[in-house]
Amino acid sequence: MTDTVTSRFLRYVVLDTQSDASSPTQPSTAKQLDLGRMLVSELQAIGVNDAELDKYGYVYATIPSNTGKNNVPVVCFCAHMDTAPDFSGTGVRPQVIRNYQGGDITLPGDASRIIKMAEHPELKNQIGNDVITSDGTTLLGADDKAGLAEIMTAAEFLLNNPDIKHGTIRILFTPDEEIARGVAKVDLQKLGADFGYTLDGETAGTIEDETFSADSADITIRGVAIHPGFAYGKMENAIRIAGNIIAKLPKDMTPETTKGRDGFIHPTSVSGAMEGAKISLILRDFRTEGLKEKAKLLETIIAEVMADYPGSSHTLKITEQYRNMKEVLDHHPDIVENAIEAIRRAGMSPVRGSIRGGTDGARLSFMGLPCPNIFAGGHAFHSPIEWVSSQDMERAVKTIVELAKLWEERA
Known part of the structure; x- marks a missing residue:
């Protein structure tokens, strides 16, 4: 890989892409298009020739099938480009705490903001990892720029490793997810996928098939x-x-x-x-x-x-x-079961969970594209104490790759 998931993530989070619920336009803010254009340029640079940004702010792209099988389903991987309007996303200054050794993390831009181990027990699983935070004056944007970086990195890995057999993979990056408009104008016929996975979850190893x-x-x-x-x-x-x-x-x-x-x-x-x-x-x-x-x-x-x-x-x-996507996903158990197996193959113990919230996948499921949610690794979303680790993002990349392999194997 010519780029790492971490370097991509750090590049994406410094762009302000907050959505705005009071705006009548799609996308709700023009600045989301700046990231969309960057993603299209990067996709084209790694060999995804059909990558495009449409007038509504959606990025569509294809990784062509490289298998002789003609019955492999078309899988979509989806993440959203906007960040939440709940807290400032302007002037994000990320910091990387390399080889984290435990303890509370005081954020350098505002010493009153502390990521406390007592309140974030998942930090105990990050000893020796590289933990990324904002400086405390903005949110970080791991929701969902971690998902973007993971899908991009997996796409490059698959393109650079043609010995890994997979069917056609469609990539969808959406605007305005945080204001519940993320798939309002998505063209499912153009997308042409049989089902999808959003990369928009939290703790590594989690697959979520239920929302509010x-x-x-x-x-x-x-x-x-x-x-x-x-x-x-x-x-x-x-x-x-x-x-x-x-x-x-x-x-x-x-x-x-x-x-x-x-x-x-x-x-x-x-x-x-x-x-x-x-x-x-x-x-x-x-x-x-x-x-x-x-x-x-x-x-x-x-x-x-x-x-x-x-x-x-x-x-x-x-x-x-939106409605609870479990109502749809219960009719397609193999979509969730393959994700569970991919997480296992990526070296984690799968955890099946429910989201006290929603994702683009909830609405996509009811639009005809069954779409559970896979972890992206971020924590404390929509806040200045948001954080993610490089290693958990790398685990998400591995999960995407294993999922692509699984659907080809089992076709």
């Missing part, structure tokens, strides 16, 4: 505005109404009080003035029926609050975001 089901909720409140000096018995302050609704949300149904298979109702933004306000929320549950129950609970809370404000009105809009 997800809806968003938007509450718009119209209050009664009047001069506060003459407000007695007349004013109905939309800001106060919004606050009362938020205050009534169950405290045991928040992201910070739930874990495992518990779902939640989570307000993500609130804005407004006396005459009008808006609350945006996300609803999450592993069961679609659980989502409906949470929407019904939200309706009940709103009705209870609005009863005290007879002059005011509201609207509630529930929008489907």
Whole structure:
């Protein structure tokens, strides 16, 4: 290989590619195209002649089959180019802690930010490895630039080693995954894959075939505005109404009080003035029926609050975001089983997991492209204490290669 997974990763993370949920365009930010162009150029340089970036920000590319078998399925490997808008992605300055020997990691750009071993037990498995972090003033971008680097490195390895037999492999890099638009305009006919794998997971060795089901909720409140000096018995302050609704949300149904298979109702933004306000929320549950129950609970809370404000009105809009991909993947067990075997062949003990979140694979699965999620190695996503190790990224590269071999062997 002329480039390592680490050198690629370090090159990608310094590009600011944050997506923007308030933008109506696709991609939501033009800066994502900068990385898309870089990836296309690198793919072409390693011999992927058909690599292209389309107007929506998708990168498509093909590694041609090199086997005589004509029944090997077309496999897609997918990762997303954007980083989350939750924390700054501008001016990322990565540091590599070579031969990490344990202990807490104080980040050099902000000494108040410390990656603590007590809070990150996976660090215990990184002794002797090279751990990569940001300087603490930005997120790192391992979500999902680790996945990009791993797919790129595996692609070059396969092209440089024609003795490794594999079927046709399609590469898909997407924009706007972090704002739930990652596959909104993907062309599955053009992609031409039978199924796929996203490289967007966390701990090395993990294969995830289940996600939350997800809806968003938007509450718009119209209050009664009047001069506060003459407000007695007349004013109905939309800001106060919004606050009362938020205050009534169950405290045991928040992201910070739930874990495992518990779902939640989570307000993500609130804005407004006396005459009008808006609350945006996300609803999450592993069961679609659980989502409906949470929407019904939200309706009940709103009705209870609005009863005290007879002059005011509201609207509630529930929008489907994605559904639990397990509903699809259970009908294609070999896709997950081959990933488990590839992880084993790459030298790890496979762990089957569920995601308290979503991936492009969740929506792709329901669009007709079954697509579980494989680890990319990153930790503490969307935060300034995000980290990844070079060795775990290398394990992901090996897993991709083993998967390509497995599908050819078993065809």
